[in-house]
Every structure is written in C-alpha cells, then in structure tokens.
Amino acid sequence: MPSPMDIYKLLPKTNCKLCGEQTCMSFAFKLIKKEKKLEDCKPLFEPEFEEQRRKIEEMLKVVEKATETGLIVNEDLCIGCGNCIVVCPVHVYEDPEGAGSGFGIRLEKPILRVENGIVRVIDVSLCRRYKEKTICVACRENCPTSAIAFLEEL
Amino acid sequence: MLRFAKFLKKVELKLITYRDGFQVSVAMKDKFGEEFVEKSAIVIINPNTAKTFGFKDGQIVKVSSNERCANLRLKVSEIAPEDCALIPKSIYSCYLSSDKITIEPTDGEITTPNELLERYT
C-alpha cells in the first residue's frame, strides 16, 4: 500500500496549485483517498515526468482495488486464517452456526470469504461501514499480516 | 573499483529459526521452484538493527555460521528482536544452523537450493 509520502516523492513538488490544492502533499493525500484524480496534476503529464507518472499509476492500482467501504485486501499478504471472517459482527449475526462458531462461512453472499487460501471480498453491501456508516475495523484489527487495510487510515 | 558495500559493517546476531506459513505453502508446492527461494532464502532483522548497521530491505547479504555461508535476501521487520536474526525453517536455515550468524553485504547472487544440495553429498 503506498503512503501519501511515497506518492509525494514522485510528484513535481512545485506546489503550483493547478490541481486546486495548496500543496503537492495535500494533493497526494487526496489522490489516495480518491478525492482527486491523477489527471488533475497537469505538469505530471509533461514528457519530463513520464517515468514518475508511470510509477504513481502503478502505485494507485492498489488504491483502485478499494471497495465502496474503503476496504482494501492485499492478497499477497493473506494467509487465509479466517480471523476477519469470524470476527465480523455482521457475519456473526447472519451466520451464527457457521462463521460465528468458527466454521467456514455458510452465507451465499458474505462480505468476505476465503477462497483458494486467500480472503476475497464477495459483497460489501452487508458491511456496517456501507449500510450504517459505522467505522468498524474488526477485520483489520485481527489481521497480523496487514492484508486488510482501510483507505481512511492510510 | 570503489565498492560501497566494502564500507559497511558486519553484524553478528543470535539466530532464531521460525515457521512462516507462506514459506510452508510454497515448500509444499515445489521445493525447486522460484517461489521457494523467494520465501526461504531470506533473513529478517529488526528495523533498528538495520539502521544501526546500514542495511537496506531487499539487499542481498552473505550470511555465515561456523565455516559455512550462503547468500540470502535481507528483510527488515519488527517480528525480529533487535539482537536476533530470523530465518524461516528450511534447508537454508538448516544449512546455516548455529546459535549465532554473521551478516555482511555482498555483490553475489542468492544461493540456490541445488547449490546447497551439492554441499551435502
């Protein structure tokens, strides 16, 4: 997951304000939170910044993967322990005999499910962050390998 | 030729071998594949230790114990205590098995499992 600093280092760092932000650093922040688009930085599209632009685009691919709730899964870091699935309050409520009791989740469309050894986002519409806008971080908190992240915490 | 690596220090650390789930999974797949080397031929040190001795995450290092040595990729992570180096359990950690290991920079390539295997026979 790229940090705003990682992005900032590759920006023109001129604080030209063409994007509408006061500084390149704040542009970097908003880029990661998806509040700004890369195209808003006009100078970056000049030939001299081409290589840097490509690097930023590469970094932003991870951010693109973020779901509507801001949940990002880095599959390379996931060992498939299922902690996130069992601790999810929605899963426990909807599937007490399955995920709530430690078994593989029995819902047809859960929020998360381990497939081929890696956690996959199946349907975020059930997530408390989506429906009730609750800032719940139970899944992220119980992942020791940082395979789960939330956009707002970056 | 001026080789920057020569100016860096050696560091001696206590060796802890540990079981890494990702390594286990690729070892069960194919011990002669690239993924096996990627997950097994590594040595992890604490960020503070790395800073003190000028090591960078991802660089190749020569790891020595007793009269044996192998080139591994260095990783920096807090799962290693400051006075210890972590190597996942595999033929690499077995080959280097010892209480203490020395880590120093190298320009060499990572040692392959086949190269290690030759030293057993």
Added chain:
Amino acid sequence: MWVCTGCSCLCDDIEIEGDVIRHACRIGAGLYLNRSVARTEPLIDGKQTDIDSAIERAVEILKDSKRVAIYGLNNSTLEAQKIAMKLAEKISAYVDNGSKFGKLAEMILRKEIPSTTLENVKDYAYVIFYWGCDIHNSMPRHMSRYTYYPRGKKRQRGYEEDRFLVVVDVRKSHTAMLAKKNAIFIKSDDDRKIIREFLTALEGGIASGDVLRVVKEIKKSDFNVIFGGGGLIEGLGNELEEFVRFVSNVGYFIPTDYRTNSMGFFKSLFEAGIPKANLEDLLIDEAVDTAIIVGSDPLDSMPFDVAKKLAKLKLIVIDPKVSFTSKIADVVIPSAISGVECGGRMLRSDFTEVELKPIFKSEFDDAKILKSILGGL
C-alpha cells in the same frame, strides 16, 4: 465437505467446487491445488524405473542392512503407521517422526497431564495461552476455528469479553501481534523461570505485574487451556515436573504440533510398545546404515552436521512429492497425498480421530507400499 490434511487442525469444513476451494487456509488450499506439481517418479540410483522394481530394490537394501531407521510418517494415516510399526518390529528398526512432542504426547496418552478437545475449548475456555508457538503461521485457522475467536456454548459474547489471550514467546510473532484487548503478550527469555513465577503467583506469592494480571484472569474460570509449541518444548528441556503442576493448576494442555498426523504417530508407537528413537542422535552415533523416509524431508529440517551424515546412509524415500531428500535417495517410491488421493484416519492435534475424505484415487499409498515391503522381507 473435504478434510484438509495441510496441518494437524484437520479442518473438516472445506468445500471444493471445481478449481475453487473454500475456507481452507493458504497452506491447505495449496496442498490441494498444487497436488500435481513436483510429483515423484519411481527411481533407483536416480534412474527411472517402475514402482514394483523400486519396491523390490528397497526390500533388497533392507535385507542387506545392519540397522534401519524408519523416519517421518507424519503425513501417513493411522492405518499406514500401524503397518510401519509392524515393519519396525520385524526388522528391529528404530522409529522417529522428527517431532519433539513425544514426551508430552505420551503423558497425555497415559493421562499424566490433563488435556481436552478443541470443541471443549471453543465452548468453555476462558484464558487461552499460546506458549512458544506462532500458531498464526504454523496452524493458521487454529484461533478462528477452535479457540480465541469463535463463539461457543458458554462463550457467547465473543473474544473481546469472553476470552483472555496470553501469548508467551521469545519474539513478537504474528500471533503475539493479535494480543490486543483482553489479552497480553509476555516476552520470554526463560520459559522455566516464568512457569515458576506463575506457580508462585497461583499459590498467592509475589510475581511480576504481567503474571499477576494473568493469574487474576485464570481464577475467574475453571476452564483454561495452554497450547504449547516447539518453543515451549525447547524451553522446558527435560524438566517437565513444574510444567505439569502449572497445567494442573491452570486447566488443560493441548500440544500444537503442526505435523499433520504427529499425534497419531505417537499413539501408534505407544500402542505398539515401541520406544521413540531420535534419528539425529542415531546419526551422530553412527548407529544406523539405512533409513526409510516416509513423507518427510529431513534435509529440509535437520541441522547440516547431522543431515550430512544422513546423506551417507542408504536412503529409501516414500513420498508423493519431490524433496531434497528424494533427490539424493537410493530408491524413490511415489506415494499418494493422504486425504487428497487416499483415505484412512488421522488424529488431530488434540488426539481427536478424524476420517479423511479423499477426492481422488491412487493405486499406491503409504500403507500399500509399506505392506509390499513388509511382504517382501
């Protein structure tokens, strides 16, 4: 539902639909999905042959051997282990599975140390110790499937209120990072010293703040459990008396040997009345000239000085997968992956018997191969 044989959790809730395997962790899913990668073929002195000739050659080697060691068997079924014990009796072979859990496993079998099942842990356990094991890496679903995270009969309120997690280790492992709310990580440089401190505190004596805090939690429940791994075994050495007293004061002990059917091995050995050997010691003493390695790769787990001695022996490797040891073996006999290609029974880490549900069939498996060898002698 498939039973995963990736580790000694033996998870029995795995669904397989075509190329998608659900609920198994990375280790178990990999075992299934990569089953056809790096398979062994019958070899004699590195040259291709057929399986019958390989078995014949193995029998010849055994007939010419003075003293044999049978090593591994952790991925074999109870049925195969039983045949291995018969083979050991017939040729007076040493038997070892490479695990250091033997003493404690035998104590559990003799009921000299209180143990329980993982189902009971889920339903009743309050304080859960992980001592000297990074369970998140060695048995990834252990905590979510059976111990800290799931809700059980008497533990309905979830991990944050109804469980207390204690992680004791020499380093801040991934498991230690999970010790957050209602949990504690105790960094240990001397396990025996900490156990003594616990014993003192449990009897009302003085101890460090961390230990006192845990003891306060222990006293809240009559069902607490200690999971002990390789680190604890190493830390204890031969001094088990205080540890047994500690367990008896706290609740129950369950070993966390990740080797799939290691507990089955100890039970098979116990029932056959064969003492457990230590191949590393035998190699140092140069007490064996031949080794039959079943589903194990000692070159990938034994220290170099010892492994180098192993490489000099006559080696018969029975394994479904190519290993470092199979590369230097005199005879390689391909076998089936237990649980995937052959059935039978295994013991989970808590000694619960589990019936495997293989997806595929195989002409040869450990049991059949060992039987043929036994028949040939």
